[in-house]
Amino acid sequence: MTTITAWGHACLSFDRDDHRLVIDPGTFSDLGVLDTAEAILITHDHVDHLAVDPVAAAVAERDDLRLWGPRSVVEQVVEAGAPAARVHQVGAGDDWVAAGYSVRAIGHDHREIHADLPVPENVGYLIDDVAFHPGDALTEPGVPVELLFVPVAAPWLKLGEAIDYVRAVRPRLAVPIHDAILSEAGKGLSDRMVGGLGGAGEYRRLEVGDTLDLG
Template sequence: MRITKYEHAALRIDEAGRTLIIDPGSFTTPLDDLAAVVAVVITHEHPDHWNASHLDRILRAAPGVPVFSTAGVATSAADHEITVVAPGDEVTVDGFTLRFFGGQHAVIHESMPQIENLGVLVNDELYYPGDSYAVPEGVEVNTLAAPIGAPWLKIGEAMDFVLAVAPRRCFGTHDMTLSGVGLTMHRQRLQWATEQGGGTFFELDPTQSLDV
């Protein structure tokens, strides 16, 4: 499996000639080489995790592929066909097995309503929690895409999340809100947390890949 990180929260997973796209949002530059896409996962409705132009671009290249997300995204993306999934669901599509966890977006502020959020485990290898610290209970996570910067994120809580998951491999995502200095600092903290469980932390910049 090859995992490619793009700007902010967007991930591309390639396995046996097939491609899965996760969270292509407004902070991500247009994706290309999309003909092999077999599915899209959108963790929640915030625009930094999906927008219509990205979705339309993917669907033009790979017509009819399923888009898995929350009921909130189905409402926001009413012009698109969204397959609604929930924590506890498992689906298999063309070589990818997707297991969903979580349920709620992390709290930004009490004045803002909480929305649905999905964590997703891909082929029992890669776990990405979306905008949450949802730990996939009972799962040994080999590779973790850990949120590293956000309006809702406190670095100590992000470190506790990595400590709780104890992945073999970890890299930071959700990072476009950070300066270069802030990104370096937060990577150092998540590297420390990863190493406490015997894992390895990888610094992935946009378009860099990790083979697992």
Template structure:
């Protein structure tokens, strides 16, 4: 299994000839991919999903299913996009991918900002993408897609989160809100949180790693 990081939160997971697209939002290049069997969206915020991105993917891959929590279904309904609604504890198998879902709520941004549904996904029992949350799965995580920049994110809490998940490897995502200097600082703290037991892999948009 291989994961390719695109801009911000979007990632494409490939197994054989099948692909899984995670969180194709407005801060990501137009996603052009074939062989897509599913689009998984952690939550409804536009930096994680837009109808335009999903329609582009499903037009090129008519058999692809769209999966996400209830808030995603509501946001995509006006565009006529059907969503298989999932929440914490659900399991799906799509093509070669097993998908296990963890968590229910987005991290708090501020008391004045509504907290939306957010459900992270564990792909193939190895790769966990939490979306915008600090959900710690109750199973081991080999590879963690770790958010490093967001209005809801405090670096010390990120470090505690990564230490709690204790992945063998992690790579930074959700970086579009950071300057180059901020990105370097936050990935440095991510490396510190992994310690000697985990490996940090920094993927620039378009780069891939084997999971």
């Protein structure tokens, strides 16, 4: 049994048999999650997904902690002091094991924010072939997934796109993420829209500290 915990915005932990895998510990999240992490996955280098200095310090201080991410993430974390031997560059199609979980990197581009801004590299992560975190993209995993983490608020996103994303992936369970810029009223609206129109078997919001068990 895997227990998934929300740590704010796009940050989640996966816990099983005393192993903890963490995705996207950024500046909008509770970075206490790093204290017990065994593996960190970073989708891209924006600050709301990667708190560079705290993450680099955690990797530097603990011999058992490893990090995976695209090239720009690796460069920034190593420059901030993380040992290069514990930081691994990944891209679309790569498969590996982290903290006892099978991981596959899917996708390679961040969603466009504006035509005047560069499009950074972004990889989504498929965990144990059942849960998919897309980062800042609406990448379809290409395989059936039980659990989809759905971005619901961002400068690069409109709510109709989130609805269509859930419809395209068709997960059993959809969990909204990437919502730190929303008020409580905004969260309620996004839940009604994406939960009501997306068509997932179940839609469930996880507030910070909330958990769900994935069997």
